[in-house]
Amino acid sequence: MTNVRLQDLGENWKQEPNDNYVLTFNGSGEAKIRLRDLYYSMVPDGSAAHNNVFRGQNLGALTPTHITNIQNGTFRDMFIGDYFSINGSNYVIAGINYKRGHGDNSSLGNHLLLMPDRFSKLDDGTVMRSDGKTTHYMNDTDTTAGGFANTKLYKTYMPSIQRKLEADFGSHLLNFRQLVSTHVDADGAPDQGEWRDAKVGIPDEPMVYGTTLNGNNKNNAWYNVGDDTMQLPLFRLNPEESNNHRDAAFWLRDIHSASEFAVANNFGDASWHGASDTWSGVRAFFLIG
Template sequence: MVIIRNRTILWTNHEQYIGTSYDNNSETRIFQVPRILPAGTDIADFVFNITIKFSNGQNSVIMLGKETVDDVINLTWQIGRNSLLAPGPAFVQISATDSYGTIKWSTYESAVYIGNYIDYEHAGDVEMSEFERLEAYYYDLARKMVAVFESEELREKNEATRQTNEAQRAQETEELIARSEEALRIAEGAVGTVSEKLGLAKSYAVGDEEAREGSSTDNAKYYKEQIQASAAQIETNRQNIVTANQNIETNRQGIILINAKWNDIFVSGAGPHNSLYRGKYLGDHVTAEQWAAIDAGTFEGLYIGDYWVINGVTYRIAAFDYHYNCGDTDLTKHHVVLVPDNSLYKAKMNTSNVTTGGYTGSAMYKSNLAQAKTTIKTAFGSAHVLTKRELLTNAVNDNTPSGWAWFDSDVELMNEVQVYGSVAWGAHDGNGYNVALGDGQFPLFMFDRTKLHNREDYWLRDVASAIYFSIVDYYGHAYCGIASASFGVRPCFCICA
């Protein structure tokens, strides 16, 4: 989210790097502007555009998507080819006007950067990559899978038609029997000669106007033709059902082939499973099959973003085997890194505004994480919460982390790199002490930023200065807070079989 304040575009998290000259529709930026201008004008119904001035002298004007939420307007910029016409620095400016053009408003110019694509002259003509062709192939396979279900619907429709025709034929047969019985009753009860009775019977069977007035219809012929027509329709429906069943079997074989190809691509192990986001509910406890998949390191049926809800807390998978082969004692136990969706509670890093002793010298490390450890071990069982070796800060010199040591670790606050993928407010001199073993971003936050920013302020373990520790800010940006402030406790931990 890019904030616009006093006509100035305030970029965060390197969002001013908008893509490369090869890209097309792979990036978006959302700008948030106040709905009411300082002069009192409501601009919710205005039309918004963004003008881009490229380094080669070209200009583009792109219409922005718009969504009004309470007292702010969210503007969506879909970054397509017309937004990336030339690599290098460029300038953007957002403008708005009412439907009559009588009121106009714009931001100040702001610089952005477009990365160079190696073959810039043919950036728009590059053929699909192997992965893109594979992706297109699976879209086609998915379409065929849809056809399976459409074939099943056709079969069910034909079966319903057959049942309707059967019911109709049975009703017509009953009517024919009733008419015949009525004819017989009248014939037997008629007074007259045998020839009169035969003539009357004939009138009911094949029609005879002389014997009975209004009986010219050949009923026997009519009902014979009706029964023959019903039988022909029933046979047609039967053939349709046979064809539908054959199509279903063909499509079933296609699904078997799709599954085989899928298994060829998505093999088991931490690497493939760290590369695929799913976000599926896994239940209210870890099953025996899930523990077995974790223990084997295949992680079958588990993907980034999947989650359990236990005792009202949502625990989401952030990474697989993140700490594998790390530590002063080699960690060879397969494991899953979990992070709760929200802070478990609020607490202070220290009772006063100091960072003495770094993270391990803080009240948070010494006592304020105890409640989180109890909650987590109750949910998963103490034996399943992995104790590993972590390198954590234990000394601060003025504003700078200056030392670290190996500690047994089970439940810890995350650091900036694990959350953002880079350092932010952690003290830049000596920041390696803050990073230590947490030197890679959790895939969860790389795939889905909504799981990083949850409208909460919560602590990270990085020392930012003599009085500040790093935090993730409520408004969705990196920040820091004084050590005595009370912010959310949102720890990470590992589970194992």
């Protein structure tokens, strides 16, 4: 059978954006089926399956249907690399249920872990991309004293990033618990930390690379890593994300020494920079549900 048009099938033939169809024939009957519906009939709903598919599709604005399918745990039509476009920002799905059951409070429900495309924004619209001159995002001087919890990034910039996310996601921006380092010993290794409430976090080395590399873990990797011990699917499935699409490096929260923090470099290598380095941007993560 040739030259069959969708509208000739006598049903709702108008295609939606991003929809592709296959025609099926059974005796004298014909039908059209969306390819995505065929896919869903073969691949199960849930975080396990959807964490292992990279798609990279624009999902548009966050809708009640998205929220329903997050909260019910199906994650229907949401895959790694897909992104929401909200108020001029693109937020990429980096992991699904990544922190469920983690931390010192296990009540966190179904969620998406999102990161901005390349760099976070402050509530005044400033993009946290390094300029090589004035962007002392981690600290104004080369020190890690007081751990990550006492950095300029943690105390000044992260609250501003959070306000931007609250404006974009409202009540769907979730609270979670995260371990942050609070003290560094004479060898430049964190030796104290505490669980804190958070709505935004900075990734560590395992989240990007799947292992610890340059963090000074002499006293225990727990102070740098906490419960964020697994590689995010976004970085596992699309290696271009780990070098931030060759844009610029971004800070990680792992302390390397008394003066340096780890970074994810735009050359693809894991490295470290002095805490006042002006060439490292900020790419924070957060949860919605």
